[in-house]
Amino acid sequence: MKKIMLLIFLITTGNFYSQESDIQILEKTIAQLNALESAFYTATTEGNESNITYINDERSIYFDFVNSPKNTTPRYYIKNKGNELIYDGKKHIQAISSEKLIVTGGSINPNNPLLMSLYSIKEVLPYLIDNENVTITRVHDITISDQENYIFELLLNNSVIDWEKLVLKSTPKTTSNYNKYTLIVNKSDYFPRKMIMPNGPTGTLSSTISDLDLNYKINTQLWTGTLMPPEYTSITFDEYIDRLQAKSISPSKSSANTTKDKYIEGWKIPNIENDVLVDFSKLKGNVILLEFWFKFCGPCVKAVPKLNAMQQKYKNDAFLIYGIEFLENFPKENLKKYASLVQMEYPVLYKGKKIANTFEIGAAPTFMIINKEGKIIYLQSGFNQEMIEKIIKENL
DSSP: OHHHHHHHHHHHHHHHHHSOOHHHHHHHHHHHHHTOSEEEEEEEEEEEETTEEEEEEEEEEEEEOTTSOTTSOOEEEEEETTEEEEEOSSOEEEEETTTTEEEEOOOSSTTGGGTTOHHHHHHHHHHHHTOTTEEEEEEEEEEETTEEEEEEEEEESSEEEETTTTEEEEOSOOOGGGSEEEEEEETTTOOEEEEEEEETTTEEEEEEEEEEESSOOOOGGGGGTTTSOTTSEEEEHHHHHHHHHHHSOOSSGGGHHHHTTOBOOSOEEEBTTTOOEEEGGGGTTSEEEEEEEOTTOHHHHHHHHHHHHHHHHTTTSSEEEEEEEOSOOSOHHHHHHHHHHTTOOSOEEOOOHHHHHHTTOOSSSEEEEEOTTSBEEEEEESOOHHHHHHHHHHHO
């Protein structure tokens, strides 16, 4: 009996120690990714904040690793809701369905559309498993689409993943909420199936890989852009940038007519604290600074401390400042918590989409200054603090 029990113990412990280590599993993942010739799959991106999913986007991605120069971004094709993006190894070709445009040229930041893609994971994973500042822990397994997967938690100590350069970058000491990543790897083929990264103090961004096809044959004419909608107008990347810039409104002479004789009329927007309508027609006699913002806008958050300081600086003058959320894609209570989180000390209004659309405001932050007579005298995207304060002082 003792011999039988000993044999069972040896078999059990033998199986335990024959299991692959965390590093061995991830090394197999790297080997699989490095052996790829091509890959076609569906990527589902989700953004979550305070248990609310504010991004849910699905796109198809194709990578051509064989016909791309070594140590460079591979050729890729991305399709999403009628929009298409091609990178042929040198430049982008993009079809924008909302504007019926085909934009050619432009090779700046070719890795930006590839956040947490197979290619990006392929490039950064070797840095993660061979770095003393990264702690890797395998947690419980998970079933996705009837397939078993490993889950790895990667804790980056004083470092972050630079998704633009696809390297691990050292940073000052950060909170653990900011440097915990999760990688889910399929048990049968060792390919990644999902990656989760931090996005702000309490948010996450994830990419799920499904319908992975390693034998997909793509029409080679795709790389020329000739398969894009023929009815679309073709322009260069520089021409498209010029169009975007032409839409912005500034106080310069070239755009003076845009704000000429524009006055606030019938503007009533609710305060996020109590839903009391702020009637701008009753605020004449004050210089008013409006900041149009939306949630998870990095430049908006960066401007908040300076706007708080401006409110204090001019608090004894006839000066008012309001932040206006204009995308309206979050419920009031969620926006209220977010405004508190980023420490907006000035009044916050919401439901500003109608006004934003009236003035073609799409970028954030965008700033508007209204003089004491209720006339709009400044409207510009981006926080030009020197210019804004100059105009405020001249009109107080």
